[in-house]
Amino acid sequence: MLDFLNQNADPDSGKILRKVRSFVLREGRLTKGQQGAIDRLWPTLGLERGDGVIDPATLFDKPLPLVFEIGYGMGQSLAAMAQADPSLGFIGVEVHRPGVGSLLMAAEELQLSNLRSYCDDAVDILEQCIPDSSLQRVQLYFPDPWHKKKHHKRRIAQPAFVQLVKRKLKPGGVLHMATDWENYAEHMIDVMNAEAGWKNQAGDAEFSKRPSWRPETKFERRGEKLGHGVWDLLFERAD
Numbered sequence: 001m002l003d004f005l006n007q008n009a010d011p012d013s014g015k016i017l018r019k020v021r022s023f024v025l026r027e028g029r030l031t032k033g034q035q036g037a038i039d040r041l042w043p044t045l046g047l048e049r050g051d052g053v054i055d056p057a058t059l060f061d062k063p064l065p066l067v068f069e070i071g072y073g074m075g076q077s078l079a080a081m082a083q084a085d086p087s088l089g090f091i092g093v094e095v096h097r098p099g100v101g102s103l104l105m106a107a108e109e110l111q112l113s114n115l116r117s118y119c120d121d122a123v124d125i126l127e128q129c130i131p132d133s134s135l136q137r138v139q140l141y142f143p144d145p146w147h148k149k150k151h152h153k154r155r156i157a158q159p160a161f162v163q164l165v166k167r168k169l170k171p172g173g174v175l176h177m178a179t180d181w182e183n184y185a186e187h188m189i190d191v192m193n194a195e196a197g198w199k200n201q202a203g204d205a206e207f208s209k210r211p212s213w214r215p216e217t218k219f220e221r222r223g224e225k226l227g228h229g230v231w232d233l234l235f236e237r238a239d
């Protein structure tokens, strides 16, 4: 868990390498339930970057098309999706341990066998643990918006990220993003339109309606109470 914490030093010079990350790690307290779920379930449902590149054929009881979700928060919507579609195998990545514990509690309660999780930086995991052309869908729901201009470099949806996602998707696979922050939605569209090899499922409309299979997320409901809109983007890998 949280292996990136040990990866900041350059092995040759010993210098601390400061990578721009899309999160600030705040280790809130885990509830007894969350800690218990991690103790019981991490050995079977947890994935570690140290185990290297996954084998999609053996990750679940049988080979399943893979859906990779980045930053699932407390995991309710991810668990609901896994329950709703057992024909897909879900890999969630969340850096916040209480969220990981909460997802595992849901997985236990719903007896999910098509769900695994990393507790780590999803960008590192994509780079180091996910084979190229292996994912059916990548989900990025309500990533931290980093409102202030001086923090925009921390936004995860950037050209290099999108190129990495494209490499990991199968041809025809989909990157599905959603945000409740208009300025971030516009930034996402600009980034996607500037990249070659994608087809926007919304065509000229740019933004898509929320697909029926995406449940509302916790963060989305919070935004709705504050009067925020919601923007969904669905782009297919076209080459």
Ligand SMILES: C[S@@+](CC[C@H](N)C(=O)[O-])C[C@H]1O[C@@H](n2cnc3c(N)ncnc32)[C@H](O)[C@@H]1O
Residues within 6 Å of the ligand: 022, 023, 070, 071, 072, 073, 074, 093, 094, 095, 096, 099, 120, 121, 122, 123, 141, 142, 143, 144, 145, 156, 217, 218, 219, 220
């Ligand atoms: C604003 S919250 C949204 C959570 C959830 N998707 C929802 O809609 O309720 C963003 C989440 O992404 C996580 N996160 C941000 N960058 C991440 C990264 N590079 N790898 C893994 N998790 C990340 C944060 O810890 C946080 O839980």
